[in-house]
Amino acid sequence: MSAAITVNNLSKKYGTLEALKGISFEVQSGEIFGFLGPNGAGKTTTVNILTGILRPNGGSATILGHDVTKDSYQAKERIGVVHEVSNVYPEYSAYNNLMFSAVLYSVPRKIARERVDYLLDIFFLRDKKYAKARKISQGMKRKLAIAMALIHQPQVLFLDEPTTGVDIATVFTIREIIKELNSRGVTIFLTTHNINEASIICHRVAIINKGEIIAIDTPENLRKAAKRVQSVEVEFDVPPAKEAEILEYLPSASKASKRGDKLILTTDDPHRLMEEILEYSRKTGCVITHFNTPGPSFEDVFIELTGIKPKSLSAMDVSRDG
Ligand SMILES: Nc1ncnc2c1ncn2[C@@H]1O[C@H](COP(=O)(O)OP(=O)(O)O)[C@@H](O)[C@H]1O
Ligand SMILES: [Mg+2]
CATH class of the missing domain: 3.40.50.300 (P-loop containing nucleotide triphosphate hydrolases)
Known part of the structure:
Protein backbone atom coordinates (compact mmCIF):
# COMPACT_ATOMS: atom_id res chain seq x y z
CA MET A 1 0.00 0.00 0.00
CA ALA A 225 -11.58 -1.59 25.25
CA ALA A 226 -15.07 -0.07 25.07
CA LYS A 227 -16.56 -3.45 26.02
CA ARG A 228 -14.39 -3.76 29.11
CA VAL A 229 -15.51 -0.40 30.40
CA GLN A 230 -19.25 -0.36 29.82
CA SER A 231 -21.16 1.66 32.35
CA VAL A 232 -24.29 1.17 34.35
CA GLU A 233 -26.02 4.04 36.14
CA VAL A 234 -28.12 3.25 39.16
CA GLU A 235 -29.85 5.20 41.90
CA PHE A 236 -31.39 3.88 45.13
CA ASP A 237 -33.91 5.53 47.43
CA VAL A 238 -31.24 5.22 50.16
CA PRO A 239 -27.85 5.81 48.54
CA PRO A 240 -24.96 3.76 49.95
CA ALA A 241 -22.72 5.90 52.15
CA LYS A 242 -19.54 4.83 50.40
CA GLU A 243 -18.94 3.58 46.86
CA ALA A 244 -16.59 0.89 48.20
CA GLU A 245 -19.37 -0.51 50.38
CA ILE A 246 -21.63 -1.37 47.46
CA LEU A 247 -18.76 -2.80 45.40
CA GLU A 248 -18.59 -5.70 47.87
CA TYR A 249 -22.04 -6.75 46.68
CA LEU A 250 -21.23 -6.23 43.01
CA PRO A 251 -18.28 -8.42 41.96
CA SER A 252 -18.93 -7.67 38.27
CA ALA A 253 -18.30 -3.95 38.77
CA SER A 254 -14.67 -2.92 38.45
CA LYS A 255 -15.20 0.67 39.54
CA ALA A 256 -17.84 2.84 41.16
CA SER A 257 -18.13 6.61 41.25
CA LYS A 258 -20.85 9.04 42.25
CA ARG A 259 -22.55 11.64 40.09
CA GLY A 260 -25.05 13.42 42.29
CA ASP A 261 -27.15 10.67 43.84
CA LYS A 262 -26.42 8.34 40.94
CA LEU A 263 -23.81 5.64 41.09
CA ILE A 264 -21.82 5.06 37.92
CA LEU A 265 -20.51 1.51 37.76
CA THR A 266 -17.95 0.23 35.27
CA THR A 267 -18.21 -3.36 34.07
CA ASP A 268 -17.47 -5.73 31.20
CA ASP A 269 -20.76 -7.54 31.85
CA PRO A 270 -23.76 -5.22 32.33
CA HIS A 271 -26.24 -8.13 32.39
CA ARG A 272 -24.59 -9.91 35.26
CA LEU A 273 -24.12 -6.60 37.05
CA MET A 274 -27.84 -5.94 36.71
CA GLU A 275 -28.53 -9.28 38.45
CA GLU A 276 -26.13 -8.35 41.24
CA ILE A 277 -27.80 -4.96 41.67
CA LEU A 278 -31.21 -6.64 41.96
CA GLU A 279 -29.75 -9.05 44.51
CA TYR A 280 -28.29 -6.11 46.46
CA SER A 281 -31.67 -4.42 46.42
CA ARG A 282 -33.42 -7.57 47.71
CA LYS A 283 -30.86 -8.12 50.48
CA THR A 284 -30.69 -4.56 51.75
CA GLY A 285 -34.22 -3.36 51.00
CA CYS A 286 -32.84 -0.36 49.05
CA VAL A 287 -35.26 0.40 46.24
CA ILE A 288 -33.89 1.07 42.75
CA THR A 289 -35.28 4.44 41.62
CA HIS A 290 -33.26 4.80 38.41
CA PHE A 291 -31.38 2.42 36.13
CA ASN A 292 -29.63 3.11 32.83
CA THR A 293 -26.84 1.71 30.65
CA PRO A 294 -25.39 4.79 28.95
CA GLY A 295 -22.45 2.99 27.30
CA PRO A 296 -18.76 3.52 28.01
CA SER A 297 -17.38 6.97 28.64
CA PHE A 298 -14.66 8.20 26.32
CA GLU A 299 -12.43 8.82 29.30
CA ASP A 300 -12.69 5.19 30.42
CA VAL A 301 -12.03 3.87 26.90
CA PHE A 302 -9.14 6.24 26.58
CA ILE A 303 -7.52 5.11 29.84
CA GLU A 304 -8.17 1.49 28.91
CA LEU A 305 -6.42 1.93 25.56
CA THR A 306 -3.52 4.12 26.56
CA GLY A 307 -3.03 3.50 30.25
CA ILE A 308 -2.79 7.29 30.59
CA LYS A 309 -5.13 9.19 32.83
CA PRO A 310 -5.84 12.35 30.86
CA LYS A 311 -5.75 15.68 32.67
CA SER A 312 -9.10 16.51 31.25
CA LEU A 313 -11.31 15.34 28.46
CA SER A 314 -14.50 16.77 27.14
CA ALA A 315 -17.58 14.63 27.41
CA MET A 316 -17.84 12.21 24.52
CA ASP A 317 -20.84 10.89 22.78
CA VAL A 318 -21.01 7.11 22.73
CA SER A 319 -24.45 6.73 21.35
CA ARG A 320 -25.71 3.22 20.81
CA ASP A 321 -26.85 3.82 17.27
CA GLY A 322 -24.99 1.11 15.49
N1 LIG B 1 -10.36 30.26 14.18
C1 LIG B 1 -10.03 29.97 15.43
N2 LIG B 1 -9.55 30.92 16.27
C2 LIG B 1 -9.21 30.62 17.54
N3 LIG B 1 -9.28 29.41 18.09
C3 LIG B 1 -9.73 28.42 17.31
C4 LIG B 1 -10.14 28.63 15.95
N4 LIG B 1 -10.55 27.46 15.42
C5 LIG B 1 -10.42 26.55 16.40
N5 LIG B 1 -9.93 27.10 17.53
C6 LIG B 1 -9.60 26.39 18.77
O1 LIG B 1 -8.66 25.39 18.46
C7 LIG B 1 -8.95 24.19 19.16
C8 LIG B 1 -9.19 23.07 18.16
O2 LIG B 1 -10.39 23.34 17.45
P1 LIG B 1 -10.96 22.39 16.32
O3 LIG B 1 -9.86 22.04 15.39
O4 LIG B 1 -12.15 23.06 15.75
O5 LIG B 1 -11.37 21.09 17.17
P2 LIG B 1 -12.42 19.92 16.87
O6 LIG B 1 -12.76 19.98 15.43
O7 LIG B 1 -11.71 18.68 17.28
O8 LIG B 1 -13.61 20.20 17.74
C9 LIG B 1 -10.12 24.50 20.05
O9 LIG B 1 -9.63 24.85 21.32
C10 LIG B 1 -10.79 25.67 19.36
O10 LIG B 1 -11.49 26.46 20.29
MG1 LIG C 1 -14.59 20.10 14.52
Whole structure:
Protein backbone atom coordinates (compact mmCIF):
# COMPACT_ATOMS: atom_id res chain seq x y z
CA MET A 1 0.00 0.00 0.00
CA SER A 2 1.12 3.54 -0.68
CA ALA A 3 0.47 6.55 1.49
CA ALA A 4 -2.54 8.67 0.55
CA ILE A 5 -1.90 11.18 3.33
CA THR A 6 1.30 11.84 5.23
CA VAL A 7 1.42 14.24 8.15
CA ASN A 8 4.75 15.17 9.66
CA ASN A 9 5.07 17.15 12.89
CA LEU A 10 2.19 19.44 11.96
CA SER A 11 1.51 22.34 14.30
CA LYS A 12 -1.02 25.14 14.37
CA LYS A 13 -1.49 28.03 16.74
CA TYR A 14 -4.45 30.39 17.09
CA GLY A 15 -2.82 33.28 18.95
CA THR A 16 -1.32 31.61 21.98
CA LEU A 17 -3.52 28.51 21.76
CA GLU A 18 -1.67 25.49 20.41
CA ALA A 19 -4.44 23.74 18.52
CA LEU A 20 -2.04 21.17 17.01
CA LYS A 21 1.15 20.29 18.85
CA GLY A 22 3.23 18.62 16.18
CA ILE A 23 1.13 15.66 15.07
CA SER A 24 2.38 12.92 12.73
CA PHE A 25 0.61 10.01 11.04
CA GLU A 26 0.09 8.31 7.70
CA VAL A 27 -3.07 7.16 5.98
CA GLN A 28 -2.63 4.39 3.42
CA SER A 29 -4.43 4.41 0.07
CA GLY A 30 -7.67 2.49 0.37
CA GLU A 31 -8.11 3.02 4.11
CA ILE A 32 -11.03 4.42 6.05
CA PHE A 33 -9.06 6.34 8.63
CA GLY A 34 -10.89 7.63 11.68
CA PHE A 35 -9.85 10.76 13.52
CA LEU A 36 -11.55 10.46 16.89
CA GLY A 37 -11.52 13.06 19.61
CA PRO A 38 -13.67 15.24 21.85
CA ASN A 39 -14.75 18.77 20.95
CA GLY A 40 -11.81 21.12 20.63
CA ALA A 41 -9.30 18.29 20.09
CA GLY A 42 -8.04 19.72 16.79
CA LYS A 43 -9.91 17.59 14.27
CA THR A 44 -11.31 20.40 12.13
CA THR A 45 -8.00 22.27 12.27
CA THR A 46 -6.30 19.16 10.88
CA VAL A 47 -8.88 18.75 8.12
CA ASN A 48 -8.58 22.43 7.21
CA ILE A 49 -4.81 22.19 6.90
CA LEU A 50 -4.93 18.95 4.89
CA THR A 51 -7.49 20.41 2.50
CA GLY A 52 -5.56 23.64 1.95
CA ILE A 53 -7.89 26.00 3.83
CA LEU A 54 -5.50 26.79 6.68
CA ARG A 55 -1.74 27.09 6.69
CA PRO A 56 0.12 25.28 9.44
CA ASN A 57 2.68 27.04 11.64
CA GLY A 58 5.07 24.13 11.36
CA GLY A 59 5.52 20.69 9.89
CA SER A 60 4.29 19.38 6.56
CA ALA A 61 1.66 17.20 4.97
CA THR A 62 1.14 15.55 1.62
CA ILE A 63 -1.84 14.18 -0.28
CA LEU A 64 -0.86 11.43 -2.75
CA GLY A 65 2.67 12.81 -2.73
CA HIS A 66 1.69 16.48 -3.21
CA ASP A 67 2.62 18.92 -0.48
CA VAL A 68 -0.56 20.62 0.80
CA THR A 69 1.06 24.05 1.06
CA LYS A 70 3.74 24.05 -1.66
CA ASP A 71 1.80 22.05 -4.22
CA SER A 72 -1.70 22.85 -3.06
CA TYR A 73 -3.37 22.91 -6.48
CA GLN A 74 -2.25 19.35 -7.28
CA ALA A 75 -3.26 18.23 -3.80
CA LYS A 76 -6.69 19.89 -3.95
CA GLU A 77 -7.53 18.37 -7.33
CA ARG A 78 -7.39 14.91 -5.81
CA ILE A 79 -9.52 15.48 -2.76
CA GLY A 80 -13.14 16.01 -1.89
CA VAL A 81 -14.11 17.64 1.38
CA VAL A 82 -17.28 17.84 3.40
CA HIS A 83 -16.91 20.50 6.04
CA GLU A 84 -18.48 20.53 9.47
CA VAL A 85 -20.34 23.68 8.46
CA SER A 86 -22.43 23.17 5.35
CA ASN A 87 -21.33 24.77 2.10
CA VAL A 88 -24.67 24.04 0.44
CA TYR A 89 -26.25 27.18 -1.04
CA PRO A 90 -29.74 27.38 0.45
CA GLU A 91 -31.23 29.31 -2.46
CA TYR A 92 -29.96 26.84 -5.08
CA SER A 93 -31.66 23.58 -5.95
CA ALA A 94 -29.85 20.28 -5.31
CA TYR A 95 -29.13 20.15 -9.06
CA ASN A 96 -27.67 23.66 -9.18
CA ASN A 97 -25.59 23.07 -6.07
CA LEU A 98 -24.08 19.99 -7.70
CA MET A 99 -23.52 21.75 -11.02
CA PHE A 100 -21.90 24.66 -9.19
CA SER A 101 -19.57 22.21 -7.50
CA ALA A 102 -18.75 20.74 -10.92
CA VAL A 103 -17.73 24.20 -12.16
CA LEU A 104 -15.46 24.69 -9.15
CA TYR A 105 -13.73 21.42 -9.91
CA SER A 106 -13.66 21.99 -13.70
CA VAL A 107 -15.81 18.96 -14.49
CA PRO A 108 -17.16 19.29 -18.08
CA ARG A 109 -20.88 20.05 -18.13
CA LYS A 110 -21.98 16.91 -19.96
CA ILE A 111 -20.08 14.59 -17.62
CA ALA A 112 -21.29 16.60 -14.64
CA ARG A 113 -24.95 16.16 -15.66
CA GLU A 114 -24.54 12.38 -15.77
CA ARG A 115 -22.78 12.33 -12.42
CA VAL A 116 -25.44 14.54 -10.85
CA ASP A 117 -28.14 12.00 -11.69
CA TYR A 118 -26.02 9.14 -10.43
CA LEU A 119 -25.20 10.96 -7.17
CA LEU A 120 -28.80 12.01 -6.56
CA ASP A 121 -29.78 8.36 -6.98
CA ILE A 122 -27.28 6.87 -4.56
CA PHE A 123 -28.14 9.47 -1.92
CA PHE A 124 -31.91 8.97 -2.39
CA LEU A 125 -32.29 12.59 -3.43
CA ARG A 126 -33.68 12.12 -6.93
CA ASP A 127 -37.08 13.63 -6.12
CA LYS A 128 -35.35 16.66 -4.57
CA LYS A 129 -33.39 17.47 -7.72
CA TYR A 130 -35.12 20.80 -8.29
CA ALA A 131 -36.03 21.57 -4.69
CA LYS A 132 -34.26 24.54 -3.12
CA ALA A 133 -31.73 23.38 -0.55
CA ARG A 134 -33.32 25.48 2.16
CA LYS A 135 -36.51 23.45 1.77
CA ILE A 136 -34.95 20.03 2.31
CA SER A 137 -34.20 18.38 5.66
CA GLN A 138 -30.91 18.63 7.53
CA GLY A 139 -30.12 15.02 6.67
CA MET A 140 -30.78 15.60 2.97
CA LYS A 141 -28.60 18.69 3.06
CA ARG A 142 -25.76 16.68 4.56
CA LYS A 143 -26.12 14.04 1.86
CA LEU A 144 -26.15 16.78 -0.77
CA ALA A 145 -22.94 18.23 0.70
CA ILE A 146 -21.29 14.80 0.40
CA ALA A 147 -22.56 14.39 -3.16
CA MET A 148 -21.07 17.81 -4.01
CA ALA A 149 -17.70 16.66 -2.70
CA LEU A 150 -17.82 13.66 -5.03
CA ILE A 151 -18.63 15.39 -8.31
CA HIS A 152 -14.99 15.31 -9.52
CA GLN A 153 -14.48 11.71 -8.36
CA PRO A 154 -11.76 12.46 -5.82
CA GLN A 155 -9.29 9.78 -4.71
CA VAL A 156 -9.32 10.99 -1.13
CA LEU A 157 -12.45 12.15 0.68
CA PHE A 158 -12.38 14.20 3.89
CA LEU A 159 -15.50 14.08 6.00
CA ASP A 160 -15.60 16.32 9.08
CA GLU A 161 -18.17 14.84 11.47
CA PRO A 162 -20.48 13.79 8.64
CA THR A 163 -23.05 12.12 10.87
CA THR A 164 -23.31 14.75 13.61
CA GLY A 165 -26.71 16.39 13.92
CA VAL A 166 -28.58 14.30 11.36
CA ASP A 167 -31.35 11.73 11.76
CA ILE A 168 -30.53 8.07 12.27
CA ALA A 169 -31.67 6.97 8.79
CA THR A 170 -29.28 9.50 7.24
CA VAL A 171 -26.49 8.29 9.55
CA PHE A 172 -26.92 4.77 8.17
CA THR A 173 -27.09 5.94 4.55
CA ILE A 174 -23.94 8.01 4.99
CA ARG A 175 -22.07 5.09 6.57
CA GLU A 176 -23.16 2.74 3.77
CA ILE A 177 -22.02 5.22 1.14
CA ILE A 178 -18.67 5.68 2.88
CA LYS A 179 -18.15 1.91 2.78
CA GLU A 180 -19.28 1.72 -0.85
CA LEU A 181 -16.95 4.54 -1.96
CA ASN A 182 -14.12 2.93 -0.07
CA SER A 183 -14.74 -0.43 -1.72
CA ARG A 184 -14.25 1.40 -5.04
CA GLY A 185 -10.87 2.59 -3.89
CA VAL A 186 -11.59 6.00 -2.35
CA THR A 187 -9.45 6.73 0.71
CA ILE A 188 -11.57 8.16 3.50
CA PHE A 189 -10.46 10.52 6.27
CA LEU A 190 -13.32 10.75 8.73
CA THR A 191 -13.46 12.82 11.89
CA THR A 192 -15.88 11.90 14.63
CA HIS A 193 -16.42 12.31 18.36
CA ASN A 194 -18.41 9.09 18.45
CA ILE A 195 -16.42 6.03 19.61
CA ASN A 196 -19.04 3.68 18.28
CA GLU A 197 -18.92 5.21 14.82
CA ALA A 198 -15.13 5.10 14.70
CA SER A 199 -15.08 1.47 15.76
CA ILE A 200 -17.71 0.29 13.29
CA ILE A 201 -16.59 1.82 10.02
CA CYS A 202 -12.90 2.62 10.24
CA HIS A 203 -9.92 0.41 9.42
CA ARG A 204 -7.71 2.36 11.80
CA VAL A 205 -8.46 5.09 14.27
CA ALA A 206 -6.25 7.88 15.57
CA ILE A 207 -7.31 9.31 18.88
CA ILE A 208 -6.62 13.01 19.22
CA ASN A 209 -6.96 15.11 22.36
CA LYS A 210 -5.86 18.71 22.91
CA GLY A 211 -3.82 18.84 19.73
CA GLU A 212 -1.95 15.60 20.32
CA ILE A 213 -2.39 12.14 18.90
CA ILE A 214 -2.46 9.77 21.81
CA ALA A 215 -3.00 6.47 20.10
CA ILE A 216 -3.53 4.95 16.67
CA ASP A 217 -5.36 1.71 17.00
CA THR A 218 -7.55 -0.83 15.29
CA PRO A 219 -11.33 -0.70 15.67
CA GLU A 220 -11.18 -4.19 17.24
CA ASN A 221 -9.03 -2.88 20.07
CA LEU A 222 -11.27 0.14 20.40
CA ARG A 223 -14.34 -2.11 20.58
CA LYS A 224 -12.70 -4.46 23.06
CA ALA A 225 -11.58 -1.59 25.25
CA ALA A 226 -15.07 -0.07 25.07
CA LYS A 227 -16.56 -3.45 26.02
CA ARG A 228 -14.39 -3.76 29.11
CA VAL A 229 -15.51 -0.40 30.40
CA GLN A 230 -19.25 -0.36 29.82
CA SER A 231 -21.16 1.66 32.35
CA VAL A 232 -24.29 1.17 34.35
CA GLU A 233 -26.02 4.04 36.14
CA VAL A 234 -28.12 3.25 39.16
CA GLU A 235 -29.85 5.20 41.90
CA PHE A 236 -31.39 3.88 45.13
CA ASP A 237 -33.91 5.53 47.43
CA VAL A 238 -31.24 5.22 50.16
CA PRO A 239 -27.85 5.81 48.54
CA PRO A 240 -24.96 3.76 49.95
CA ALA A 241 -22.72 5.90 52.15
CA LYS A 242 -19.54 4.83 50.40
CA GLU A 243 -18.94 3.58 46.86
CA ALA A 244 -16.59 0.89 48.20
CA GLU A 245 -19.37 -0.51 50.38
CA ILE A 246 -21.63 -1.37 47.46
CA LEU A 247 -18.76 -2.80 45.40
CA GLU A 248 -18.59 -5.70 47.87
CA TYR A 249 -22.04 -6.75 46.68
CA LEU A 250 -21.23 -6.23 43.01
CA PRO A 251 -18.28 -8.42 41.96
CA SER A 252 -18.93 -7.67 38.27
CA ALA A 253 -18.30 -3.95 38.77
CA SER A 254 -14.67 -2.92 38.45
CA LYS A 255 -15.20 0.67 39.54
CA ALA A 256 -17.84 2.84 41.16
CA SER A 257 -18.13 6.61 41.25
CA LYS A 258 -20.85 9.04 42.25
CA ARG A 259 -22.55 11.64 40.09
CA GLY A 260 -25.05 13.42 42.29
CA ASP A 261 -27.15 10.67 43.84
CA LYS A 262 -26.42 8.34 40.94
CA LEU A 263 -23.81 5.64 41.09
CA ILE A 264 -21.82 5.06 37.92
CA LEU A 265 -20.51 1.51 37.76
CA THR A 266 -17.95 0.23 35.27
CA THR A 267 -18.21 -3.36 34.07
CA ASP A 268 -17.47 -5.73 31.20
CA ASP A 269 -20.76 -7.54 31.85
CA PRO A 270 -23.76 -5.22 32.33
CA HIS A 271 -26.24 -8.13 32.39
CA ARG A 272 -24.59 -9.91 35.26
CA LEU A 273 -24.12 -6.60 37.05
CA MET A 274 -27.84 -5.94 36.71
CA GLU A 275 -28.53 -9.28 38.45
CA GLU A 276 -26.13 -8.35 41.24
CA ILE A 277 -27.80 -4.96 41.67
CA LEU A 278 -31.21 -6.64 41.96
CA GLU A 279 -29.75 -9.05 44.51
CA TYR A 280 -28.29 -6.11 46.46
CA SER A 281 -31.67 -4.42 46.42
CA ARG A 282 -33.42 -7.57 47.71
CA LYS A 283 -30.86 -8.12 50.48
CA THR A 284 -30.69 -4.56 51.75
CA GLY A 285 -34.22 -3.36 51.00
CA CYS A 286 -32.84 -0.36 49.05
CA VAL A 287 -35.26 0.40 46.24
CA ILE A 288 -33.89 1.07 42.75
CA THR A 289 -35.28 4.44 41.62
CA HIS A 290 -33.26 4.80 38.41
CA PHE A 291 -31.38 2.42 36.13
CA ASN A 292 -29.63 3.11 32.83
CA THR A 293 -26.84 1.71 30.65
CA PRO A 294 -25.39 4.79 28.95
CA GLY A 295 -22.45 2.99 27.30
CA PRO A 296 -18.76 3.52 28.01
CA SER A 297 -17.38 6.97 28.64
CA PHE A 298 -14.66 8.20 26.32
CA GLU A 299 -12.43 8.82 29.30
CA ASP A 300 -12.69 5.19 30.42
CA VAL A 301 -12.03 3.87 26.90
CA PHE A 302 -9.14 6.24 26.58
CA ILE A 303 -7.52 5.11 29.84
CA GLU A 304 -8.17 1.49 28.91
CA LEU A 305 -6.42 1.93 25.56
CA THR A 306 -3.52 4.12 26.56
CA GLY A 307 -3.03 3.50 30.25
CA ILE A 308 -2.79 7.29 30.59
CA LYS A 309 -5.13 9.19 32.83
CA PRO A 310 -5.84 12.35 30.86
CA LYS A 311 -5.75 15.68 32.67
CA SER A 312 -9.10 16.51 31.25
CA LEU A 313 -11.31 15.34 28.46
CA SER A 314 -14.50 16.77 27.14
CA ALA A 315 -17.58 14.63 27.41
CA MET A 316 -17.84 12.21 24.52
CA ASP A 317 -20.84 10.89 22.78
CA VAL A 318 -21.01 7.11 22.73
CA SER A 319 -24.45 6.73 21.35
CA ARG A 320 -25.71 3.22 20.81
CA ASP A 321 -26.85 3.82 17.27
CA GLY A 322 -24.99 1.11 15.49
N1 LIG B 1 -10.36 30.26 14.18
C1 LIG B 1 -10.03 29.97 15.43
N2 LIG B 1 -9.55 30.92 16.27
C2 LIG B 1 -9.21 30.62 17.54
N3 LIG B 1 -9.28 29.41 18.09
C3 LIG B 1 -9.73 28.42 17.31
C4 LIG B 1 -10.14 28.63 15.95
N4 LIG B 1 -10.55 27.46 15.42
C5 LIG B 1 -10.42 26.55 16.40
N5 LIG B 1 -9.93 27.10 17.53
C6 LIG B 1 -9.60 26.39 18.77
O1 LIG B 1 -8.66 25.39 18.46
C7 LIG B 1 -8.95 24.19 19.16
C8 LIG B 1 -9.19 23.07 18.16
O2 LIG B 1 -10.39 23.34 17.45
P1 LIG B 1 -10.96 22.39 16.32
O3 LIG B 1 -9.86 22.04 15.39
O4 LIG B 1 -12.15 23.06 15.75
O5 LIG B 1 -11.37 21.09 17.17
P2 LIG B 1 -12.42 19.92 16.87
O6 LIG B 1 -12.76 19.98 15.43
O7 LIG B 1 -11.71 18.68 17.28
O8 LIG B 1 -13.61 20.20 17.74
C9 LIG B 1 -10.12 24.50 20.05
O9 LIG B 1 -9.63 24.85 21.32
C10 LIG B 1 -10.79 25.67 19.36
O10 LIG B 1 -11.49 26.46 20.29
MG1 LIG C 1 -14.59 20.10 14.52
